[in-house]
Amino acid sequence: MRIVFFGSPIFALPSLSRCINLDNAEVIAIVTQPDRRQGRKSQLIPTPVKSMAINYGITNIFQPHKITNDIIEKISQLKPDVGIVAASGHILPEQLLAIFPNGVLNLHGSLLPKHRGASAVANAIIAGDSESGATIMKIVKEVDAGPILGQVRTPILITDTTSSLSERISNIGADLLIKILPQWINGEIKPEKQNVQLATHTKKLKKADGKINWYNSSNNIALTVRAFNPWPLANTMYKQKLFVIHQAWSIPDFYSEEKPGTIIEIIENENQNSSTFLRKTIAVVCGEGALGLTEIQRSGKKVQSIKDYLNGDRSFIGSNFD
Numbered sequence: 001m002r003i004v005f006f007g008s009p010i011f012a013l014p015s016l017s018r019c020i021n022l023d024n025a026e027v028i029a030i031v032t033q034p035d036r037r038q039g040r041k042s043q044l045i046p047t048p049v050k051s052m053a054i055n056y057g058i059t060n061i062f063q064p065h066k067i068t069n070d071i072i073e074k075i076s077q078l079k080p081d082v083g084i085v086a087a088s089g090h091i092l093p094e095q096l097l098a099i100f101p102n103g104v105l106n107l108h109g110s111l112l113p114k115h116r117g118a119s120a121v122a123n124a125i126i127a128g129d130s131e132s133g134a135t136i137m138k139i140v141k142e143v144d145a146g147p148i149l150g151q152v153r154t155p156i157l158i159t160d161t162t163s164s165l166s167e168r169i170s171n172i173g174a175d176l177l178i179k180i181l182p183q184w185i186n187g188e189i190k191p192e193k194q195n196v197q198l199a200t201h202t203k204k205l206k207k208a209d210g211k212i213n214w215y216n217s218s219n220n221i222a223l224t225v226r227a228f229n230p231w232p233l234a235n236t237m238y239k240q241k242l243f244v245i246h247q248a249w250s251i252p253d254f255y256s257e258e259k260p261g262t263i264i265e266i267i268e269n270e271n272q273n274s275s276t277f278l279r280k281t282i283a284v285v286c287g288e289g290a291l292g293l294t295e296i297q298r299s300g301k302k303v304q305s306i307k308d309y310l311n312g313d314r315s316f317i318g319s320n321f322d
Contacts, residue, residue, distance in 0.1 A: 001025040001185055004080045004100075006088035008033040008047040011166055014174035015086040015107055016049055020056050022178055027053075028078050029060035031071070033089050064090070072096045082185065084177070085139065086170075094141055102185055104139045107173045109166065111151055112137060113194040116144035118204035121169060122162045125227035128219075131155050132165060134173025136180050138191055145199075147191030149184060152176045161229040207232045212245070214261035214321060218289030222250035225291075236261070237322035238298065246303055247294035251283060254290040261285065261321040266292075282306045284321060 003019050005012075005027050020027050030053040035044040046054075053061055060078065064071050067090050076099045083104030085092070097104055110120035112135040115127075124132040133153040140146040152172045156165060183189050210232035212221055225234040225248045235244045251266070258264060266281040283290040293306045298313075310316060 001181075002079060002081045003027045004029045004031065004075055004078070004083045005049070005053075005086075006031045006083060006090060006092070006104075007049045007086040008089050009087050010048045011109070011170045012049050012086035012088070012107075013052055014171045015084065015177055016052055018174045018178040019084060019181075020058075022181070025181075027056075027058055028080060029062065029075060030058055031062045031064070031067075031075075031088060031090065034063045034065060067091065067093055067096055069095070072099065075099060082181070083139075084181075086173075092139060097139060105149065105177070105181070105184065106137050106139050106144075106146070107170075107177055108135045108137060108144055109169045109173070111135060111153065112144060112148060113196065113199035115200055115202050117202040119202050121166045122205060122227040123202040125156060125160065125162060125165065126223050128223060129156055132169060134169050134176055136173070136177055137194075145194060145196075147193050149189050149191055150176055150180045161226045163230045205232060210235045212236045212321070214284065215287040217252070218250040218254070218286040218291045219252055221286055221291050222248055238319070240322070241299040243299065243321065244297040244303075245291075245293065245295075246297060249292045249294065250289055251281070251292050252289040254283070256285045256290065258285045259320065260287050263317055263319055263321065264290070265317050266290065282310070282317065 001024060003025055005016055005019055007016055019025065030049060032047045032049045035046050037043065038045045050061055062071055072095050080100055082102040083100045085104060085106040092104065108120065110124060111133045115123050121132065131153050133151055135151045136149045138146040138149065154168055154172060180189060210228050212234055225245050228234045229246060233244050235242055237243065254266065256264065262285045264283055264285060266283050281292050283292045295303055295305055296309055297303045
């Protein structure tokens with residue numbers, strides 16, 4: 001089985017690793033995003049998929065911004081059997097799909113037909129879904145609309161961020177992919193058409209999406225804090241400088257006449273049957289409820305617990321986020 005693997009970020013690594021180590025299979029080429037300049041020295045950094053491919057001695061590595069006829073011709077000359085996609089970031093033209101006798105399979109980070117499109121993991125958290133998972137589907141022209149070959153589910157924990165949930169989905173999805181792939185090649189799987197009536201569509205996250213609107217409910221803001229970690233990170237302005245909230249939780253039943261965005265101290269009783277278990281919670285007044293702060297980061301500073309942060313900023317309580 002001759003595989004061409006399309007992928008770029010860390011999410012794709014478990015699938016690539018399993019494809020490389022699959023019996024009676026060979027990853028003959030990689031298609032990934034171009035190297036990007038990062039850091040203060042603006043060094044060119046390869047994608048995680050490219051780095052893994054090099055480590056495994058894969059020499060056919062293509063890094064186009066866009067799939068062109070030239071790339072399609074080069075891949076065609078390699079005589080591939082099947083294509084595997086895991087977050088490559090490319091649009092695959094029909095001419096490319098046509099060169100694979102067994103089609104191109106995609107690992108998508110949601111339970112299709114729910115959350116078609118980009119940023120599926122983050123959008124599942126924002127939506128307040130109780131579970132997510134991975135779907136293996138055959139790629140067709142319409143985005144994430146192809147027939148389903150298999151799915152695997154995982155609960156969304158109240159502590160899950162996009163980072164932690166993506167890692168879990170990438171691993172269970174890779175296991176599912178390697179189970180399905182030989183069966184698909186041998187004609188043992190009948191694809192299942194997606195129910196269009198149940199389809200929902202996501203939007204690609206932008207940096208601007210991270211800005212918190214304190215007039216939203218604390219439940220909504222707590223979900224976005226988790227969904228926007230590790231990117232674009234939920235943020236606000238404090239004393240005219242960026243202030244990032246890395247971890248927080250919702251206190252939905254809290255009521256205050258203070259303006260949303262006001263930073264307050266709440267005394268909570270952790271044991272309703274006793275008055276001896278009291279804790280001080282630093283929270284932010286929201287349109288509904290309050291947001292308890294756990295880990296924060298002021299511009300130019302390291303990530304800190306709220307307790308450690310207060311040691312250096314006594315004026316924090318009673319002030320306001322912009």
